[in-house]
Amino acid sequence: MTPAVEVHDLVKRYPKRDVNAVDGLSFTVQPGEIFGLLGPNGAGKSTTIGVLTTRVRATSGEARVAGMDVVRNAVAARTLFAVVPQQTNLDRSLTPRQNLAFHAAYHGFSRTDRNAKAAAMLDEFGLADQADDKVDWYSGGMAQRLMIARAMMHEPKVLFLDEPTTGLDPQSRLFMWERVRDLRSRGVTVVLTTHDMDEAAEMADRVGIVDHGKLLALDTPEGLTRGLAGHSVLDLSVTAGDGDDPEKLVAALTDVAGVERGEAVAGGPIRLYLTADPATVLAPVIAVLGGRSATLTNVHMGAASLEDVFIDLTGRGLR
Amino acid sequence: MTVLDTPTPTPTSSPADARPSAARAFRAILWRDIFVTGKEFWVFLAQVALQPLFMLFVFAKVLNAGGYVTDSYAHLLLPGIVALTAFLTALQTVSFPLIMEFSFTREIEDRLLAPLPTYLVAVEKLLLAVIRALASAVVMFPIGALVLGSAPWHSDGVPLLIASLVLGSWVGAGIGLTLGTMVPPSKISVIFAVILTPLMFTGATQYPWQSLDSMRWFQVVTALNPLTYLSEAVRAAVVPEIPHIAPWICLVVLVLSGAIFTGVGIKGFMRRALT
Numbered sequence: 277m278t279p280a281v282e283v284h285d286l287v288k289r290y291p292k293r294d295v296n297a298v299d300g301l302s303f304t305v306q307p308g309e310i311f312g313l314l315g316p317n318g319a320g321k322s323t324t325i326g327v328l329t330t331r332v333r334a335t336s337g338e339a340r341v342a343g344m345d346v347v348r349n350a351v352a353a354r355t356l357f358a359v360v361p362q363q364t365n366l367d368r369s370l371t372p373r374q375n376l377a378f379h380a381a382y383h384g385f386s387r388t389d390r391n392a393k394a395a396a397m398l399d400e401f402g403l404a405d406q407a408d409d410k411v412d413w414y415s416g417g418m419a420q421r422l423m424i425a426r427a428m429m430h431e432p433k434v435l436f437l438d439e440p441t442t443g444l445d446p447q448s449r450l451f452m453w454e455r456v457r458d459l460r461s462r463g464v465t466v467v468l469t470t471h472d473m474d475e476a477a478e479m480a481d482r483v484g485i486v487d488h489g490k491l492l493a494l495d496t497p498e499g500l501t502r503g504l505a506g507h508s509v510l511d512l513s514v515t516a517g518d519g520d521d522p523e524k525l526v527a528a529l530t531d532v533a534g535v536e537r538g539e540a541v542a543g544g545p546i547r548l549y550l551t552a553d554p555a556t557v558l559a560p561v562i563a564v565l566g567g568r569s570a571t572l573t574n575v576h577m578g579a580a581s582l583e584d585v586f587i588d589l590t591g592r593g594l595r
Numbered sequence: 596m597t598v599l600d601t602p603t604p605t606p607t608s609s610p611a612d613a614r615p616s617a618a619r620a621f622r623a624i625l626w627r628d629i630f631v632t633g634k635e636f637w638v639f640l641a642q643v644a645l646q647p648l649f650m651l652f653v654f655a656k657v658l659n660a661g662g663y664v665t666d667s668y669a670h671l672l673l674p675g676i677v678a679l680t681a682f683l684t685a686l687q688t689v690s691f692p693l694i695m696e697f698s699f700t701r702e703i704e705d706r707l708l709a710p711l712p713t714y715l716v717a718v719e720k721l722l723l724a725v726i727r728a729l730a731s732a733v734v735m736f737p738i739g740a741l742v743l744g745s746a747p748w749h750s751d752g753v754p755l756l757i758a759s760l761v762l763g764s765w766v767g768a769g770i771g772l773t774l775g776t777m778v779p780p781s782k783i784s785v786i787f788a789v790i791l792t793p794l795m796f797t798g799a800t801q802y803p804w805q806s807l808d809s810m811r812w813f814q815v816v817t818a819l820n821p822l823t824y825l826s827e828a829v830r831a832a833v834v835p836e837i838p839h840i841a842p843w844i845c846l847v848v849l850v851l852s853g854a855i856f857t858g859v860g861i862k863g864f865m866r867r868a869l870t
């Protein structure tokens with residue numbers, strides 16, 4: 277089957293920049309998948325989406341959407357995908373309903389088709405009662421929903437969502453997740469970007485972790501966390517004693533039985549990756565801390581999450 | 596290639612094949628702009644007609660009442676004002692919305708993602724600008740006649756009038772496209788101050804170019820402004836008795852500057868549309 281998205285050795289360097297925003301990215305998304313691109317601010321997520329949606333010129337490499345080369349065949353590719361950008365770009369001279377209808381008109385749908393589709397979409401996205409308001413009156417969440425509805429108007433095969441839930445309240449976020457799963461069940465491939473671990477773990481069938489324009493890992497959320505040494509972590513908020521520093525503390529703590537590895541997250545807690553049950557490791561760990569007159573202010577035990585994977589890969593927190 | 600080699604054409608009745616075509620997308624985008632213009636028709640009218648109307652009123656009517664200008668000056672001014680209106684309408688139709696749509700509102704993005712070559716989105720802007728400019732010129736003639744109490748008319752000049760207004764609007768639109776893709780939104784007021792005002796007053800709209808024979812330096816400055824050739828051509832069409840630059844020169848200059856500004860403008864547009 278033709279992959280929904282194929283990116284091969286993609287490089288993008290913006291003019292007058294001396295680093296690559298996207299630096300040799302390769303990945304493939306299968307049809308019907310929800311694929312997450314996870315990375316911190318400036319990782320190159322939007323730039324990647326920009327290339328795939330014909331708005332950013334690739335410096336080198338290849339990119340295909342639904343088998344269509346987006347670099348050489350941009351016009352044809354535009355009928356196959358739709359994109360909801362990070363920032364609102366609704367047409368404020370038009371009503372929400374007209375936003376949908378005109379979008380379909382740009383894509384060649386007949387008047388009857390587009391009016392019927394617009395009504396159905398407004399209904400589905402819970403906007404039927406505000407369909408003829410001013411776009412300016414819409415809240416951020418409503419605008420986001422309207423943009424997804426608009427994107428679906430021309431029946432794309434692949435939908436790109438750039439940070440679809442940033443700035444949404446928990447309820448809107450759940451609504452959004454539901455809609456995205458809906459789309460998938462209708463056979464639409466969804467590529468979304470996020471810097472929220474929980475969202476990536478919850479939503480995506482597979483997650484690609486990007487940083488500095490490079491793909492660091494690519495697997496299912498379970499696969500990514502499984503790859504991590506041990507299944508649990510211990511977070512210790514510690515103030516080091518006089519003449520001691522976090523690095524030395526970590527070194528000392530790593531010697532405790534059951535601790536596979538540890539690191540001091542920049543500006544955050546000391547994180548220990550365990551091969552044993554956290555409860556059995558805790559007592560010796562506290563003993564070590566006490567012996568070095570470090571003050572323990574908080575302890576958190578948990579299973580390894582995508583955040584741990586990210587920290588493991590980059591040595592720093594995501595936010 | 597023999598006839599047998601040609602693949603059988605897919606039946607055009609299939610909606611999937613007929614649907615995405617650049618021509619349809621282009622028409623839809625143009626229709627969007629015309630639709631929005633229609634929705635804000637009174638704003639549009641005020642925007643294009645008010646300033647030239649006051650200019651006409653003060654220069655041709657008020658100054659005439661005071662005895663500072665003659666009756667025939669009114670007949671000289673009206674064609675110039677029509678030229679100015681068409682030119683500025685075209686320029687502003689493209690430049691100001693474009694500056695906003697590329698920055699704050701990002702409104703243009705949905706059209707840039709329509710299935711048509713990106714440069715055609717710029718071409719659509721130019722076409723819309725010409726349409727709006729011609730509409731404003733059509734409005735200005737009767738309104739101007741109403742203000743003045745009479746208007747010059749010369750039916751033999753109609754072809755030249757139409758040709759020059761179309762070409763002149765195109766040049767204005769091309770300048771608008773160039774400015775709209777070059778100027779950042781923070782500098783929008785600078786357009787007015789340092790570009791629009793000089794353009795308006797060095798365009799031979801309020802005076803025939805040949806009357807500047809005694810002011811050589813200003814005549815040279817004026818000759819560099821494409822608007823001059825539009826004003827001269829419109830006057831040649833409407834009031835041919837007033838000395839004017841030969842119409843063919845005007846049309847050639849308008850075609851050339853239209854081509855240049857369109858080229859530069861589309862280049863700027865592509866740079867903004869595709870990073």
Ligand SMILES: Nc1ncnc2c1ncn2[C@@H]1O[C@H](COP(=O)(O)OP(=O)(O)OP(=O)(O)O)[C@@H](O)[C@H]1O
Nearest residue numbers: 290293297315316317318319320321322323324870
């Ligand atoms: N138009 C541009 N011109 C120059 N540099 C740019 C441009 N757009 C992005 N960049 C740079 O490219 C890098 C990647 O940016 P990008 O927007 O792709 O990141 P992102 O992963 O989407 O981040 P965020 O989570 O903040 O949206 C950044 O360093 C950014 O400064």
Ligand SMILES: [Mg+2]
Nearest residue numbers: 321322362438
């Ligand atoms: Mg981004």
